Amino acid sequence: MTADANARISPGPSPVAGEICSEAPGRPLIDGAALFRGRTEVAIRFGDSIYRLRITRQGKLILNK
Template sequence: MIADKTPAPQPAAHVRTIESAEIFRGQSEIVIRHEGFTYRLKITRQGKLILNK
């Protein structure tokens, strides 16, 4: 049996929304610098996102 995916909650109107395709630009991993720390945001084979410090 295939489980139905429930739609993700919609962000509030004032929250900026960016499509992941804009961020990744064909890559499967990006680096984000935030307050002196480096984070890696990855797309898994299953299409999920993982953020590592």
């Protein structure tokens, strides 16, 4: 992520993947379209693990390790 996770970034016409678009009470809100950028799957590194986040045909999200 290019921005500090606690910083607020104003939503723009084309957010960069992973940037915080706005903030919901108590938690950051990340734009899913910017995160996926037209793909149906992305990899997320969390600690020493890699996770797969994918969009199903029904438009739901599934996270797998």
